[in-house]
Amino acid sequence: MNENLTLSEAFKQTTYPLSGHGPRSIQVLKEALEHIDGNLDSDMYGKGKVIEDFQEKMAGVLGKESAVFFPSGTMAQQIALRIWCDQKGLKRVAYHPLCHLEIHEEDGLKELHHIEPILLADSNRLITLDDVCNMNEDIACLLLELPQREIGGQLPEYSELEAISTYCREQGIKLHLDGARLFEILPYYQKSAAEICALFDSVYISFYKGIGGITGAVLAGDVDFTKESKVWKRRHGGDLISLYPYIISSDYYFEQRVDKMGQYYEDAKELATIVNECHGVNSKPAKPVSNMFHIHFAVPKEKLEPVLFSIYEATGLGIVGYLTKIDETSCYSELSIGDRYANIPTEAIKNAFQMLDEKMRAMI
CATH class of the missing domain: 3.90.1150.10 (Aspartate Aminotransferase, domain 1)
Structure with a gap:
């Protein structure tokens, strides 16, 4: 060597x-496209059968009313938090100190949306119900990442997750799931994706991590939420003329690997x-x-x-x-x-x- x-x-x-x-080579796309009819129409600016069918499929998997395909999770999650902040008229959210939005996005949430994050828990442990209950500030939304990647992919006990969800609903706090690796935690919890997502008001999932697609994400929630997310997707420049290479590879590798x-x-x-x-x-x-x-x-x-x-x-x-x-x-x-x-x-x-x-x- x-x-x-x-x-x-x-x-x-x-x-x-x-x-x-395996290697992230062009073969990843070639394999995904091999079984596709070349006459299939592409999506156009967020519309068309190829994107709408996949969005409907993923909404069903996640147990949500509606879902929107995004080119990146960074875009999807900033938009989710912006929607919840606008709805409550309060530009403050809470998440873990090692949340992706805090350490990997060049302060996009703060600079683009002027949203103030409250950092919960110590950086080396998970957020607990006590952390949420003992916040001194009012927030519009709490983001939980499952699993918490930067501390080894740790997970709370499911009962703790349920308790946090119940508390947030009682207090009028929206609960958002950073589920970039949602499907990877289903074997541990012995729950379906829909059962876990039922605890959350909005959900983001990734298609290039454990699923192994090229790129892409889905943001899911109720119809009003996803309708608003499409407006913000356009504002962020996320409505590319066509996203079908990402959609097709996401669908293909999801079917290959989710089981x-x-x-x-x-x-x-x-x-x-x-x-x-x-x-x-x-x-x-x-x-x-x-x-x-x-x-x-x-x-x-x-x-x-x-x-x-x-x-x-x-x-x-x-x-x-x-x-x-x-x-x-x-x-x-x-x-x-x-x-x-x-x-x-x-x-x-x-x-x-x-x-x-x-x-x-x-x-x-």
Whole structure:
């Protein structure tokens, strides 16, 4: 393996990368389009059979009256919060300190919509009912992310979720679900998507994360809410003349993978057990609650990278494609189990993690 490669490049060149469904190449679109009649009319500015049928389908899956397809979740969620704030006449919402809107969107909610976020809970734990009840400020909407990605994909107990939903409805607070990975948590909760979404006034789901499409999102709620979201979608420039490549790939990979989420979840738990047997390595959560979890290493990033290079070259198994520094003595990465995992020989996984265990013992 070329020593000048980055960790990401080295990971991609391994025979058996652990995470994901496969490379995000043009083949993703080609495969999705292979079964489509070339004479099918495209959507036009948010109208047409291809988009309307898919929106109706996803509304049914989510148990909501209506759904709207968006080119991005960033657009969809900012719009959802804007609608709820306008409805209440209060430009203040609450969400987790590591919410996507807070750390990945260049303050879009604040700069574009002039909405003030209230950050609930500590950054290393989930929002609880107590956090919601003890807010000092009035808010129009509370956003909950399930699972909470930046802290390892953690989830609240379902009873806690129900209690938060009940409280919000009693207090006139709209509850919005950041369900980018909604389908990935169904095996843990043993609930349908519609059952979980029934606790929320509005819901966003993604089609490029666990589903593995090109891009795209759906925002769902009651008819008045989605009607207003279409106006804001136009204002945001989200009504492209055609979105069918995204819609078709979203539908195709949804059908391919939604029923595999249970297997991905079982695979993630199996892998986490192997991870936690390594010296100085642990998964967060200790037992995954979805197909995604974080893997923590008790050595600094700079010290671990050459070790991973050697493991990749010796075993052909790619453990992670990047490392994020925690402090001077530790780092972490994210693993998201998909189609790839089932094709990896057990022996390759065993050899790679045995080698990792040995090298970690030598370093700590």
